[in-house]
Amino acid sequence: GGLEQTYVMVKPDGVQRGLVGEIISRFEKKGFRLAGLKMFQCPEDLAKKHYEELQEKPFFPKLVKYITSGPVVCMAWEGPGVVASARKLIGSTNPLQAEPGTIRGDLAVAVGRNVIHGSDSVANGEREIGLWFGEAELCKWQPELTPWLLE
Ligand code: DAT
Numbered sequence: 001g002g003l004e005q006t007y008v009m010v011k012p013d014g015v016q017r018g019l020v021g022e023i024i025s026r027f028e029k030k031g032f033r034l035a036g037l038k039m040f041q042c043p044e045d046l047a048k049k050h051y052e053e054l055q056e057k058p059f060f061p062k063l064v065k066y067i068t069s070g071p072v073v074c075m076a077w078e079g080p081g082v083v084a085s086a087r088k089l090i091g092s093t094n095p096l097q098a099e100p101g102t103i104r105g106d107l108a109v110a111v112g113r114n115v116i117h118g119s120d121s122v123a124n125g126e127r128e129i130g131l132w133f134g135e136a137e138l139c140k141w142q143p144e145l146t147p148w149l150l151e
């Protein structure tokens with residue numbers, strides 16, 4: 001097995017607001033490794049599959065509409081403990097409850113416009129990367145910087 005991976009996505013509001021660079025930068029600076037990156041217009045069936053655990057929620061139709069309302073930026077990040085760490089960088093689901101210093105805490109005010117997605121478990125990270133990326137879109141590489149970031 002290689003390093004742990006997580007699926008991170010800048011949602012359509014983040015793309016429209018010009019936050020893509022800022023968001024990528026936070027993960028890069030932390031020291032995680034980018035393994036996949038693309039801009040993508042999500043079709044409805046993929047949005048439903050991605051959020052299938054939430055399909056009984058009253059906000060599900062709005063959520064699908066939001067995610068498909070414009071292009072998203074899809075990312076696969078890898079590193080030790082990246083799933084939990086990315087969730088910390090992202091902050092609480094409701095941006096008003098998210099701590100300052102987190103992406104949602106700094107950049108958003110509404111739960112229905114919370115700018116970014118991050119996988120909530122290692123298993124979901126694998127599942128979501130499989131949903132959003134083809135094998136050929138993922139890059140296995142060893143940055144020259146690795147010995148300065150990982151023991
Ligand atoms: P997260 O994105 O923090 O993993 P989640 O998986 O529980 O949160 O929900 C997915 C998205 O659905 C979330 O980013 C925004 C939306 N959502 C969640 N709870 C909501 C609610 N109570 N009202 C409206 N939208 C909600």
Ligand code: MG
Pocket residue numbers: 118119120
């Ligand atoms: Mg979630």
